[in-house]
Amino acid sequence: MGDHLGQLIELEISNVAHGGVMVARHEGRVVFVSDAIPGETVRAVVTDDSKARFWRADTVDVLAASVHRQEHVWSAASVDRRPEDRAGGAEFGHITPEHQRELKRRVLADALARMAGIDSDVVVEAVPGRTDGTGWRTRVRLHAAEDGTIGPFAARSHRVIRVHDLPLATDAVAAAAPLDGKFTGPVDLVAPSEGPVLVLSDDRDVPPITERVGDREFRLDARGFWQVHSSAAATLTAAVQEAILPGTFDANAPNLDLYGGVGLLAAAVGDRFGTDGAGIRITTVESDARATGLAGENLADWNRASAVT
Secondary structure (H helix, E strand, C coil): CCCCCCCEEEEECCEECCCCCEEEEECCEEEEEECCCCCCEEEEEEEECCCCCEEEEEEEEEEECCCCECCCCCHHHCCCCCHHHCECCCCCCCECHHHHHHHHHHHHHHHHHHHHCCCCCCCCCCCCCCCCCCCCECEEEEEECCCCCEECEECCCCCECCCCCCCCECHHHHHHCCCCCCCCCCEEEECCCCCCCEEECCCCCCCCEEEEECCEEEEECCCCCCCCECCHHHHHHHHHHHHCCCCCCCCCCCEEEECCCCCHHHHHHHHHHCCCCCCCCEEEECCCHHHHHHHHHHCCCCCCEEEEC
């Protein structure tokens, strides 16, 4: 660490960066700032000055607020708390939902331009659900502190923050969360599309769970990857199917679903072309061997579909 750790600096926020932080400059150096919004002037404390090219800082005072600032949807993550005491995982909770989507659009457009040379007028749309940005997480992991209390980590930290609510979680997950309990390790809360919330507090194997998207069912590990937003799987399925133009898409080509998980999007493509033997030829590619095995089961309706690791 350098000599500036803990220093208070005044910053004018110019843009948004990937990862839920904003961009400012201080004496020519880039500073990535949490809990701010482009256009604001903030006072921030330097939390990382180990890199010559950039620093990290956390907002402690908002000197000139954006019109897009709102009271944080999770009081445990509010800028009113000391930075080290703020719950992580809700980095945009102080921003109105409409402006959150605009900032995400900027991040995506910038990534496409810089990494792929694609200039695109991307649109980030809301998905079905509450309009205030709460009540959508079907999966939550809580961590155990040395005294056994559980909660989320603080941002970019392994410090456990005790909380009294989980506003980003679905009502069922929030109700099942044992926030007053004592545990020796992480607690995973999993709400399948059908059935009760699972509270997993040890490493014992549990049977696969079932997620339903439209009329199709997917088997997956309870702790395995699945879209966290309650409406995401159905929304992405519809988006993939709408994007496929039969006149330009070759169902007989060696089509790949990369980072394929348990086959959600491969199945979306398959359903677009039907489940008979002449349907889609597609292979999911996934690094998790267990997910690959389940993808093979989930894609069994298509005799030209396969899953590999």
